[in-house]
Amino acid sequence: MFARLPGYKNLLAWQEGSDLSFLISEAVKHFGSGYYRLIDQLRGASISATANIGEGYCSASVGNYIRYCLTARGSLGELGSYIQDCERIGLIKGEELAKTVELYADDTFLISLISLNFLRLCNVKYP
Template sequence: MNSIKSYKELIVWQKAILLVKEIYLFTGSFPEEEKYGLISQMRRSTISVPSNIAEGWGRMSKKNYIQFLRTAGGSLFELETQIIISAELNFNKNTENIESLIVEISKMLNALIKSLNDRE
Protein backbone atom coordinates (compact mmCIF):
# COMPACT_ATOMS: atom_id res chain seq x y z
CA MET A 1 0.00 0.00 0.00
CA ASN A 2 2.96 2.36 0.51
CA SER A 3 3.79 3.11 -3.13
CA ILE A 4 0.22 2.75 -4.34
CA LYS A 5 -1.67 6.02 -4.06
CA SER A 6 -5.17 4.79 -4.93
CA TYR A 7 -7.17 1.58 -4.88
CA LYS A 8 -7.66 2.16 -8.63
CA GLU A 9 -4.00 1.21 -9.12
CA LEU A 10 -4.60 -2.24 -7.59
CA ILE A 11 -4.68 -4.95 -10.26
CA VAL A 12 -7.20 -6.88 -8.17
CA TRP A 13 -9.59 -3.90 -8.26
CA GLN A 14 -9.06 -3.53 -12.02
CA LYS A 15 -9.80 -7.23 -12.55
CA ALA A 16 -12.91 -6.91 -10.38
CA ILE A 17 -14.14 -4.05 -12.59
CA LEU A 18 -13.58 -6.30 -15.61
CA LEU A 19 -15.62 -9.00 -13.87
CA VAL A 20 -18.51 -6.53 -13.41
CA LYS A 21 -18.51 -5.84 -17.15
CA GLU A 22 -18.41 -9.56 -17.92
CA ILE A 23 -21.36 -10.26 -15.63
CA TYR A 24 -23.45 -7.50 -17.19
CA LEU A 25 -22.79 -9.01 -20.63
CA PHE A 26 -23.33 -12.56 -19.34
CA THR A 27 -26.71 -11.79 -17.77
CA GLY A 28 -27.91 -9.82 -20.80
CA SER A 29 -29.13 -13.03 -22.42
CA PHE A 30 -31.09 -14.25 -19.39
CA PRO A 31 -34.89 -14.53 -19.55
CA GLU A 32 -36.75 -11.27 -18.85
CA GLU A 33 -38.50 -12.83 -15.83
CA GLU A 34 -35.10 -13.08 -14.12
CA LYS A 35 -34.63 -9.28 -14.23
CA TYR A 36 -35.48 -8.94 -10.53
CA GLY A 37 -34.22 -12.39 -9.59
CA LEU A 38 -30.95 -13.95 -10.61
CA ILE A 39 -29.86 -11.07 -12.89
CA SER A 40 -30.23 -8.53 -10.10
CA GLN A 41 -28.56 -10.77 -7.54
CA MET A 42 -25.59 -11.58 -9.78
CA ARG A 43 -25.06 -7.95 -10.65
CA ARG A 44 -25.20 -6.91 -6.99
CA SER A 45 -22.75 -9.67 -6.02
CA THR A 46 -20.24 -8.69 -8.66
CA ILE A 47 -20.52 -4.95 -7.95
CA SER A 48 -19.81 -5.75 -4.31
CA VAL A 49 -16.32 -7.05 -5.13
CA PRO A 50 -14.60 -3.86 -6.39
CA SER A 51 -16.78 -1.76 -4.09
CA ASN A 52 -15.52 -3.57 -0.98
CA ILE A 53 -11.92 -3.37 -2.18
CA ALA A 54 -12.34 0.40 -2.58
CA GLU A 55 -14.20 0.89 0.69
CA GLY A 56 -11.63 -1.12 2.64
CA TRP A 57 -8.84 0.97 1.13
CA GLY A 58 -10.59 4.11 2.30
CA ARG A 59 -10.93 2.94 5.90
CA MET A 60 -7.25 3.70 6.60
CA SER A 61 -7.01 0.78 9.00
CA LYS A 62 -5.28 -2.49 8.14
CA LYS A 63 -7.76 -4.49 10.22
CA ASN A 64 -10.77 -2.89 8.50
CA TYR A 65 -9.13 -3.19 5.08
CA ILE A 66 -8.58 -6.92 5.56
CA GLN A 67 -12.21 -7.35 6.66
CA PHE A 68 -13.48 -5.60 3.53
CA LEU A 69 -11.17 -7.73 1.37
CA ARG A 70 -12.65 -10.83 3.00
CA THR A 71 -16.14 -9.50 2.29
CA ALA A 72 -15.13 -9.02 -1.36
CA GLY A 73 -14.01 -12.67 -1.38
CA GLY A 74 -17.34 -13.75 0.07
CA SER A 75 -19.14 -11.90 -2.71
CA LEU A 76 -16.98 -13.75 -5.24
CA PHE A 77 -18.09 -17.11 -3.84
CA GLU A 78 -21.70 -15.92 -3.85
CA LEU A 79 -21.29 -15.00 -7.52
CA GLU A 80 -19.63 -18.31 -8.30
CA THR A 81 -22.64 -20.14 -6.87
CA GLN A 82 -24.99 -17.99 -8.94
CA ILE A 83 -22.96 -18.79 -12.08
CA ILE A 84 -23.41 -22.49 -11.35
CA ILE A 85 -27.15 -21.99 -10.82
CA SER A 86 -27.53 -20.04 -14.07
CA ALA A 87 -25.70 -22.77 -16.00
CA GLU A 88 -27.85 -25.47 -14.38
CA LEU A 89 -30.95 -23.53 -15.47
CA ASN A 90 -29.51 -23.28 -19.00
CA PHE A 91 -29.59 -19.47 -18.96
CA ASN A 92 -26.00 -19.22 -20.17
CA LYS A 93 -23.40 -21.98 -20.16
CA ASN A 94 -20.55 -19.81 -21.45
CA THR A 95 -18.96 -19.46 -18.02
CA GLU A 96 -15.29 -20.29 -18.64
CA ASN A 97 -13.99 -16.70 -18.82
CA ILE A 98 -15.98 -15.62 -15.77
CA GLU A 99 -14.93 -18.66 -13.75
CA SER A 100 -11.28 -17.95 -14.60
CA LEU A 101 -11.64 -14.34 -13.48
CA ILE A 102 -13.27 -15.43 -10.22
CA VAL A 103 -10.39 -17.80 -9.46
CA GLU A 104 -7.79 -15.18 -10.38
CA ILE A 105 -9.42 -12.45 -8.27
CA SER A 106 -9.83 -14.83 -5.34
CA LYS A 107 -6.14 -15.71 -5.43
CA MET A 108 -5.21 -12.03 -5.65
CA LEU A 109 -7.43 -11.13 -2.69
CA ASN A 110 -5.90 -13.94 -0.63
CA ALA A 111 -2.38 -12.81 -1.53
CA LEU A 112 -3.20 -9.21 -0.63
CA ILE A 113 -4.69 -10.28 2.71
CA LYS A 114 -1.62 -12.41 3.42
CA SER A 115 0.75 -9.55 2.57
CA LEU A 116 -1.19 -7.21 4.85
CA ASN A 117 -1.16 -9.78 7.68
CA ASP A 118 2.60 -10.28 7.24
CA ARG A 119 3.20 -6.56 7.86
CA GLU A 120 3.13 -6.52 11.61
Protein backbone atom coordinates in the same frame (compact mmCIF):
# COMPACT_ATOMS: atom_id res chain seq x y z
CA MET B 1 -11.51 10.88 -16.70
CA PHE B 2 -11.63 7.93 -14.30
CA ALA B 3 -8.33 6.64 -15.67
CA ARG B 4 -6.62 9.29 -13.56
CA LEU B 5 -7.90 7.98 -10.24
CA PRO B 6 -5.01 6.77 -8.09
CA GLY B 7 -4.77 4.08 -5.48
CA TYR B 8 -7.11 1.14 -5.54
CA LYS B 9 -7.54 1.30 -9.34
CA ASN B 10 -3.90 0.21 -9.57
CA LEU B 11 -4.67 -3.01 -7.69
CA LEU B 12 -4.91 -5.98 -10.02
CA ALA B 13 -7.67 -7.41 -7.80
CA TRP B 14 -9.78 -4.28 -8.38
CA GLN B 15 -9.08 -4.30 -12.13
CA GLU B 16 -10.01 -7.98 -12.47
CA GLY B 17 -13.10 -7.38 -10.34
CA SER B 18 -14.14 -4.46 -12.51
CA ASP B 19 -13.72 -6.58 -15.64
CA LEU B 20 -15.70 -9.39 -14.02
CA SER B 21 -18.48 -7.01 -13.03
CA PHE B 22 -18.70 -5.72 -16.61
CA LEU B 23 -18.72 -9.26 -17.99
CA ILE B 24 -21.54 -10.24 -15.62
CA SER B 25 -23.54 -7.16 -16.65
CA GLU B 26 -23.15 -8.15 -20.29
CA ALA B 27 -23.98 -11.82 -19.65
CA VAL B 28 -27.26 -11.13 -17.87
CA LYS B 29 -28.61 -8.98 -20.72
CA HIS B 30 -29.92 -12.07 -22.50
CA PHE B 31 -31.49 -13.70 -19.42
CA GLY B 32 -35.27 -13.90 -19.56
CA SER B 33 -37.50 -11.74 -17.37
CA GLY B 34 -38.15 -14.75 -15.13
CA TYR B 35 -34.58 -14.48 -13.87
CA TYR B 36 -34.82 -10.92 -12.55
CA ARG B 37 -33.87 -11.99 -9.00
CA LEU B 38 -30.84 -13.95 -10.20
CA ILE B 39 -29.80 -11.01 -12.39
CA ASP B 40 -30.00 -8.68 -9.39
CA GLN B 41 -27.99 -11.09 -7.21
CA LEU B 42 -25.29 -11.55 -9.86
CA ARG B 43 -24.89 -7.83 -10.42
CA GLY B 44 -24.99 -7.05 -6.71
CA ALA B 45 -22.34 -9.61 -5.76
CA SER B 46 -19.97 -8.58 -8.56
CA ILE B 47 -20.36 -4.87 -7.83
CA SER B 48 -20.01 -5.43 -4.09
CA ALA B 49 -16.70 -7.26 -4.46
CA THR B 50 -15.10 -4.42 -6.42
CA ALA B 51 -16.65 -1.69 -4.28
CA ASN B 52 -15.35 -3.30 -1.08
CA ILE B 53 -11.82 -3.43 -2.46
CA GLY B 54 -11.99 0.30 -3.18
CA GLU B 55 -13.67 1.17 0.10
CA GLY B 56 -11.16 -0.85 2.11
CA TYR B 57 -8.23 0.74 0.31
CA CYS B 58 -9.55 4.20 1.14
CA SER B 59 -10.34 3.40 4.78
CA ALA B 60 -8.37 4.87 7.63
CA SER B 61 -6.82 1.71 9.01
CA VAL B 62 -5.23 -1.58 8.04
CA GLY B 63 -7.83 -3.40 10.14
CA ASN B 64 -10.64 -1.86 8.12
CA TYR B 65 -8.83 -2.66 4.88
CA ILE B 66 -8.53 -6.31 5.87
CA ARG B 67 -12.20 -6.42 6.87
CA TYR B 68 -13.30 -4.94 3.54
CA CYS B 69 -11.05 -7.33 1.62
CA LEU B 70 -12.58 -10.26 3.48
CA THR B 71 -16.05 -8.89 2.69
CA ALA B 72 -15.04 -8.68 -0.99
CA ARG B 73 -13.88 -12.27 -0.77
CA GLY B 74 -17.28 -13.24 0.65
CA SER B 75 -19.04 -11.43 -2.19
CA LEU B 76 -16.92 -13.35 -4.67
CA GLY B 77 -17.91 -16.60 -2.95
CA GLU B 78 -21.55 -15.63 -3.37
CA LEU B 79 -20.93 -14.73 -7.00
CA GLY B 80 -19.28 -18.10 -7.62
CA SER B 81 -22.42 -19.88 -6.44
CA TYR B 82 -24.57 -17.84 -8.82
CA ILE B 83 -22.20 -18.46 -11.73
CA GLN B 84 -22.43 -22.20 -11.10
CA ASP B 85 -26.23 -21.96 -10.99
CA CYS B 86 -26.19 -20.12 -14.32
CA GLU B 87 -24.00 -22.81 -15.84
CA ARG B 88 -26.25 -25.60 -14.58
CA ILE B 89 -29.41 -24.09 -16.03
CA GLY B 90 -27.69 -23.10 -19.27
CA LEU B 91 -27.81 -19.32 -18.92
CA ILE B 92 -24.05 -18.86 -19.27
CA LYS B 93 -22.15 -21.27 -21.49
CA GLY B 94 -19.33 -21.67 -23.97
CA GLU B 95 -16.73 -18.94 -24.30
CA GLU B 96 -18.74 -16.58 -22.10
CA LEU B 97 -18.71 -19.13 -19.27
CA ALA B 98 -15.00 -19.85 -19.72
CA LYS B 99 -14.09 -16.14 -19.54
CA THR B 100 -16.40 -15.57 -16.55
CA VAL B 101 -14.94 -18.50 -14.61
CA GLU B 102 -11.39 -17.43 -15.48
CA LEU B 103 -11.93 -13.87 -14.23
CA TYR B 104 -13.78 -15.14 -11.17
CA ALA B 105 -10.92 -17.53 -10.29
CA ASP B 106 -8.26 -14.87 -10.86
CA ASP B 107 -10.04 -12.26 -8.78
CA THR B 108 -10.79 -14.71 -5.97
CA PHE B 109 -7.13 -15.71 -5.88
CA LEU B 110 -5.93 -12.10 -5.84
CA ILE B 111 -8.27 -10.86 -3.13
CA SER B 112 -7.49 -13.94 -1.02
CA LEU B 113 -3.80 -13.22 -1.44
CA ILE B 114 -4.22 -9.60 -0.33
CA SER B 115 -6.38 -10.58 2.65
CA LEU B 116 -4.23 -13.42 3.89
CA ASN B 117 -0.96 -11.50 3.46
CA PHE B 118 -2.30 -8.56 5.47
CA LEU B 119 -3.54 -10.93 8.16
CA ARG B 120 -0.12 -12.58 8.27
CA LEU B 121 1.57 -9.17 8.45
CA CYS B 122 -0.61 -8.25 11.43
CA ASN B 123 -0.01 -11.65 13.08
CA VAL B 124 -3.71 -12.51 12.92
CA LYS B 125 -4.67 -16.18 12.67
CA TYR B 126 -7.32 -16.92 10.05
CA PRO B 127 -8.67 -20.35 9.21
